[in-house]
Amino acid sequence: MSKRKAFMDKLKTIFCAVFRHSNIEEQFWGEHYCGRCRAKLGDSLAGVYRNSQVVGIHCDCEGCRERYAKMGWMDKFLAAKPEWLGEPPGYAERKRKEIDLDLERLPPGVEQL
Ligand SMILES: [Zn+2]
Numbered sequence: 001m002s003k004r005k006a007f008m009d010k011l012k013t014i015f016c017a018v019f020r021h022s023n024i025e026e027q028f029w030g031e032h033y034c035g036r037c038r039a040k041l042g043d044s045l046a047g048v049y050r051n052s053q054v055v056g057i058h059c060d061c062e063g064c065r066e067r068y069a070k071m072g073w074m075d076k077f078l079a080a081k082p083e084w085l086g087e088p089p090g091y092a093e094r095k096r097k098e099i100d101l102d103l104e105r106l107p108p109g110v111e112q113l
């Protein structure tokens, strides 16, 4: 890990500890991670996690786009940007289809996932 990256990671962790976690989140199989410091924030599969302010990095729904537009610097500072930012609506769905197509194009003999 480069010195700069290590320093930035530390800064992110400190920022989250002093202020709060970002509402920009990475969601993965029902688990929620802070889009800034990467800490695990909760588990919505277990039903113990609720946050109506969340913007999902990969989500790309209307709600996330609206909430992101209203977000302040506290959420955006040092946090990962949603991957759909600057893309027209439907980005996540198109990307999923592209991945599906890629899988179909695998040469014969290559193991499917
Ligand atoms: Zn955090």
Ligand SMILES: [Zn+2]
Pocket (backbone or CB within 6 Å): 056, 059, 060, 061, 062, 063, 064, 065
């Ligand atoms: Zn969403």
